Amino acid sequence: DQQVKQNSPSLSVQEGRISILNCDYTNSMFDYFLWYKKYPAEGPTFLISISSIKDKNEDGRFTVFLNKSAKHLSLHIVPSQPGDSAVYFCAASQGGTSYGKLTFGQGTILTVHP
Amino acid sequence: EAGVAQSPRYKIIEKRQSVAFWCNPISGHATLYWYQQILGQGPKLLIQFQNNGVVDDSQLPKDRFSAERLKGVDSTLKIQPAKLEDSAVYLCASSAGSTTEQYFGPGTRLTVT
Numbered sequence: 001d002q003q004v005k006q007n008s009p010s011l012s013v014q015e016g017r018i019s020i021l022n023c024d025y026t027n028s029m030f031d032y033f034l035w036y037k038k039y040p041a042e043g044p045t046f047l048i049s050i051s052s053i054k055d056k057n058e059d060g061r062f063t064v065f066l067n068k069s070a071k072h073l074s075l076h077i078v079p080s081q082p083g084d085s086a087v088y089f090c091a092a093s094q095g096g097t098s099y100g101k102l103t104f105g106q107g108t109i110l111t112v113h114p
Numbered sequence: 115e116a117g118v119a120q121s122p123r124y125k126i127i128e129k130r131q132s133v134a135f136w137c138n139p140i141s142g143h144a145t146l147y148w149y150q151q152i153l154g155q156g157p158k159l160l161i162q163f164q165n166n167g168v169v170d171d172s173q174l175p176k177d178r179f180s181a182e183r184l185k186g187v188d189s190t191l192k193i194q195p196a197k198l199e200d201s202a203v204y205l206c207a208s209s210a211g212s213t214t215e216q217y218f219g220p221g222t223r224l225t226v227t
Contacts, residue, residue, distance in 0.1 A: 043221050049215065107155075
């Protein structure tokens with residue numbers, strides 16, 4: 001039962017353009033969503049998060065959008081840079097005692113070409 | 115601030131052997147997690163500690179996997195005996211406990227032959 005899905009295994013973008021990574025979830029109890037970035041041979045690094053009471057959160061070049069009715073979130077990177085090339089995971093959690101328990105998607109490999 | 119440390123970074127064992135991984139979380143972080151990441155998949159939570167108590171081990175295969183966190187700091191994850199399907203990267207993460215943001219170590223890549 002895959003509760004968090006990233007249906008695009010890979011994405012290729014030109015430097016300077018926008019990268020849009022998508023994530024869908026099925027569990028309506030999820031109320032906090034995160035994006036992590038992972039370089040080879042390193043652990044995932046927290047990038048940006050959003051609470052279910054918001055529909056947008058922005059941090060520099062990174063913006064996360066949440067559509068609760070569609071159970072869909074997306075990460076926008078503008079402008080994309082070659083250093084953004086990595087695997088991006090979306091993750092979700094529930095409040096209460098499960099607040100720290102994250103359910104991850106399969107990941108999307110982003111390649112930004114110079 | 116030092117990050118989450120893990121060792122070893124790589125381990126190759128034969129099936130039915132045992133193996134142990136070590137994790138040292140960020141200083142002061144009360145919550146510690148072990149994840150298993152199989153190639154092509156996202157990390158899957160195996161066990162979560164709050165200080166030295168287990169909060170969630172619902173996805174830990176308890177017939178072969180065990181974990182402990184003595185004195186609420188370092189943690190070890192053990193597999194005994196290992197199976198081929200245990201080949202994965204084992205990630206340790208820690209958090210302050212009051213936030214969801216988790217900080218991950220570099221992981222241990224286990225290959226079972």
